[in-house]
Amino acid sequence: MTPASLTPNRRRLGRTVTTRAAEAVLRALIYICGWLCIVILLAIAAFLVYNSVRSLREAGLTTMLSGMQWYPTSDPGRFGLAPLVVGSLLVTAVALALAVPVGIAAAVYISEFSGGAVKEVSKSVIEFLAAVPSVVYGLIGVAVLIPAVKDSFGLSSGMTALTGGIVLGIMSIPTVISISEDALHAVPVELRQGSAALGNTRWQTTYKVTVPAASSGIFASVMLGLGRAIGETMAVLMLTGNAAVMPHGVLESVRTMTGTIAAEMGEVVQGGLHYSVLFTVGLVLFAITFGINLAADLVLERQQRRWRR
Amino acid sequence: MVTAVRIAPDGTLSLEAPYVGEAKRSLAEVADIQGSFTLSDVSVAYGREVVIEGVDLFIPPRAVTALIGPSGCGKSTLLRCLNRMNDELGNVHVQGEISLDGQSIMGRAMDPVELRMRVGQVFQRPNPFPMSIYDNVAYGPRTQGIRRRSELDSLVEESLKGAALWEEVRKNLKKHAFELSGGQQQRLCIARALATKPEVILMDEPASALDPISTQQIEDTIAELRSSVTIVIVTHNMQQAARISDQTAFMLRESLDTPAHLIEVGDTKKIFTNPDDRRTESYITGRFG
Amino acid sequence: MTRLTRARRARATEQLARVVTGLAAAAVVGAAVFVVAYIVKNGAGALDVGFLTGAPRDRGRAGGIFPIIMGTIYVTVATAAFTLPVGVLAGVYLSEYAPRTFATRAIKLAITNMAGVPSIVYGLFGLAAFVLTAGLGRSLIASALTLTCMTLPVVITATEEALRQIPTDLRHAALALGATKLRTIRTVVLPAAAPGIITGSILGLARAAGETAPILFTGAVFQMRRLPDSPLSQFMSLPYHIYAQVTSVPGWNRTLVWGTALVLVGGVSIISVAAAVWRSIRRRKVTW
Ligand SMILES: Nc1ncnc2c1ncn2[C@@H]1O[C@H](COP(=O)(O)OP(=O)(O)OP(=O)(O)O)[C@@H](O)[C@H]1O
Ligand SMILES: [Mg+2]
Numbered sequence: 083m084t085p086a087s088l089t090p091n092r093r094r095l096g097r098t099v100t101t102r103a104a105e106a107v108l109r110a111l112i113y114i115c116g117w118l119c120i121v122i123l124l125a126i127a128a129f130l131v132y133n134s135v136r137s138l139r140e141a142g143l144t145t146m147l148s149g150m151q152w153y154p155t156s157d158p159g160r161f162g163l164a165p166l167v168v169g170s171l172l173v174t175a176v177a178l179a180l181a182v183p184v185g186i187a188a189a190v191y192i193s194e195f196s197g198g199a200v201k202e203v204s205k206s207v208i209e210f211l212a213a214v215p216s217v218v219y220g221l222i223g224v225a226v227l228i229p230a231v232k233d234s235f236g237l238s239s240g241m242t243a244l245t246g247g248i249v250l251g252i253m254s255i256p257t258v259i260s261i262s263e264d265a266l267h268a269v270p271v272e273l274r275q276g277s278a279a280l281g282n283t284r285w286q287t288t289y290k291v292t293v294p295a296a297s298s299g300i301f302a303s304v305m306l307g308l309g310r311a312i313g314e315t316m317a318v319l320m321l322t323g324n325a326a327v328m329p330h331g332v333l334e335s336v337r338t339m340t341g342t343i344a345a346e347m348g349e350v351v352q353g354g355l356h357y358s359v360l361f362t363v364g365l366v367l368f369a370i371t372f373g374i375n376l377a378a379d380l381v382l383e384r385q386q387r388r389w390r391r
Numbered sequence: 392m393v394t395a396v397r398i399a400p401d402g403t404l405s406l407e408a409p410y411v412g413e414a415k416r417s418l419a420e421v422a423d424i425q426g427s428f429t430l431s432d433v434s435v436a437y438g439r440e441v442v443i444e445g446v447d448l449f450i451p452p453r454a455v456t457a458l459i460g461p462s463g464c465g466k467s468t469l470l471r472c473l474n475r476m477n478d479e480l481g482n483v484h485v486q487g488e489i490s491l492d493g494q495s496i497m498g499r500a501m502d503p504v505e506l507r508m509r510v511g512q513v514f515q516r517p518n519p520f521p522m523s524i525y526d527n528v529a530y531g532p533r534t535q536g537i538r539r540r541s542e543l544d545s546l547v548e549e550s551l552k553g554a555a556l557w558e559e560v561r562k563n564l565k566k567h568a569f570e571l572s573g574g575q576q577q578r579l580c581i582a583r584a585l586a587t588k589p590e591v592i593l594m595d596e597p598a599s600a601l602d603p604i605s606t607q608q609i610e611d612t613i614a615e616l617r618s619s620v621t622i623v624i625v626t627h628n629m630q631q632a633a634r635i636s637d638q639t640a641f642m643l644r645e646s647l648d649t650p651a652h653l654i655e656v657g658d659t660k661k662i663f664t665n666p667d668d669r670r671t672e673s674y675i676t677g678r679f680g
Numbered sequence: 681m682t683r684l685t686r687a688r689r690a691r692a693t694e695q696l697a698r699v700v701t702g703l704a705a706a707a708v709v710g711a712a713v714f715v716v717a718y719i720v721k722n723g724a725g726a727l728d729v730g731f732l733t734g735a736p737r738d739r740g741r742a743g744g745i746f747p748i749i750m751g752t753i754y755v756t757v758a759t760a761a762f763t764l765p766v767g768v769l770a771g772v773y774l775s776e777y778a779p780r781t782f783a784t785r786a787i788k789l790a791i792t793n794m795a796g797v798p799s800i801v802y803g804l805f806g807l808a809a810f811v812l813t814a815g816l817g818r819s820l821i822a823s824a825l826t827l828t829c830m831t832l833p834v835v836i837t838a839t840e841e842a843l844r845q846i847p848t849d850l851r852h853a854a855l856a857l858g859a860t861k862l863r864t865i866r867t868v869v870l871p872a873a874a875p876g877i878i879t880g881s882i883l884g885l886a887r888a889a890g891e892t893a894p895i896l897f898t899g900a901v902f903q904m905r906r907l908p909d910s911p912l913s914q915f916m917s918l919p920y921h922i923y924a925q926v927t928s929v930p931g932w933n934r935t936l937v938w939g940t941a942l943v944l945v946g947g948v949s950i951i952s953v954a955a956a957v958w959r960s961i962r963r964r965k966v967t968w
Pocket of ligand 1: 437442460461462463464465466467468469480
């Protein structure tokens, strides 16, 4: 028989005023934190714009962007951003030339041709590569790559766009691999099986079916790798030599937008024109990466919607 | 055939139609009825789609009411009306009037949190919390603010005994609930529901994920509980409904674009031997659904 | 006959593809092995008690890195103290409260975009917002807040994903016992999701510990005599120390700098690996 005390009771079961109040407070906190990211992102944009105003007014955005000379400390200072923008693009181009083919091929191998322990190990290795601080990549570049580039091309200095680009490429590879691999992995098994049933080999299936099906994810991985490369600071600062002149090739020293901010912000007068110009450089970087991320996100979203049923 | 027992808000009771079934004897205890539900003209819609319409039903206290009907006829939906779990799904609209012992449980008349302390639920698949057996059972009492160890200890013991699990687990109450078998987990879920000392326990196909022996144990547990708690159980197993329930309600959705209705309700013996409605008969004899 | 040759050619292409993509993967793994081996080979010589417990001398060319390690630990712990509560609550909002509307989509977009903002831009933002506008000066707390903004997306995403893994049944079980939504989240959902949340957050924080650009002009200094003694003091930090040695100390001591890099990479990886292992152990124990 059931114990007598299990019979229902008539306790007051309602919530007290204090618990209700505590809950209301906590709920409010949850909502605030939920919206905080939008606030922070808007704040970043606002602070960049606010601090750029002086340079935009006194130097003008188009003048700055088209200006070929970066002599911030001459009097009057010259704030041509073109060498910096081109420097960033050059380094990024080198990085992508390395990261995209290697990254996608490695992702294909990991997703399509490997299994079991090999897959697990390669994934952890990629996580490790992504976790190494950029200053350490810079250090390795200084010790290994700068002398290597100097010797193999017979240059007077090994600090070139190529040097920075190679290291940036290695740093971007984990991004490219992991997102491409996710995209390949997300392609439904049925699709592959269908192709295999038509007598296609693994590789035929991969390039006829799987890779096209995952193309938007792969595209997104390239975009995000690009974002990572263009925004990277410490490694390029340590490796590219930082000559703020318009480069003519990858074997010349270049200065990137990120490197310029890092190198010069410590020495400028707060609120001065140079200070404001550096914020404009930051604003340009922010706008570029924002666009890149937006594009990648839209593409990824579409891909996800495709496989969700 | 509709049972109409109305309990007015002031607690007085009136019979508006002859009441069928064994539960009749409970009417004598009406003054301190605990755990009777009265549904009148209840309709439920998911978004715009009305899935249940015009249900009138009296669920007698301290008896077992079985809800039967083909898949998709809204048994789970109706069950969830009784502890307002439909509120958690969003997009669900319940109309009509439902009262627990004469007190409305609809809208602002009742705090769902309080209601659920009085109306427990056991789900189709065992869903113990990822914590120890003890903490699982003590969860409800702790939610009610009970902190004293001795009080919790005795509640846990009583509830596990009530769910016929005590003997199996008394030695290792600290064990993780996931280490129990499926049947044990389901009885743990019953114990967990009992620990809040509910007046009613709702069970949605509680044995459908279990093997025959575990099913038997659940049925035994229900038989033990029936005298102290109101039980509303949804089941697809006709024999089970016949074995364990006092009252049976049959629901049916006659076509996909019409809502389900309550076709017949009454004493279990009568429903299974001599139903009034032909549709009930064909369903229980397995001719459709 | 032609069908046979075609099949043979397909098999040859298959082999070629395997080899080429395999080489790419091997190169990546090789790069990682090289990175580890190179750091260990060059830095292991520096590791001794004096190095780990001593203060730097002669602008870092001699002595140890103890205060530098402590600075990194301080700023990372402070970052964690800000990031974890805010990030977890935001993750809870997204997974448990956010309506499926345009606004929610906007929040998610903001989060992915924050994850892509260059770290140097966070540095600029931290300088303008925390150092100058908020008047915190170049300080540990200004740096921690800057790193918080950078790490938040990681913690939020980890939390949201971990919460989504928790079956709805479990939430309903608690609600049906009369628990409020908040109590359900606090006592059932969050504890069940904790392994995923903690692991993801630790990976994000480990990355923050290795960042240089955000702390460059928000609080990190090259030389300091004491340990930071208040949230408003400046601090030394491992990544900044490496950068400063290489770029502004003529004749920097290679062994010591590589030793510093070894400590940084070792610390970051040990913490990350420990977190990942702990998660996989917890996962094996609890499956839904
Ligand atoms: N969350 C929901 N949103 C929209 N429609 C729902 C939802 N849940 C149930 N329905 C619809 O309501 C109707 C009744 O569903 P319900 O789950 O109550 O049936 P049931 O009788 O319990 O079925 P079963 O025996 O299969 O458990 C079905 O047509 C179903 O499609
Ligand atoms: Mg059901």
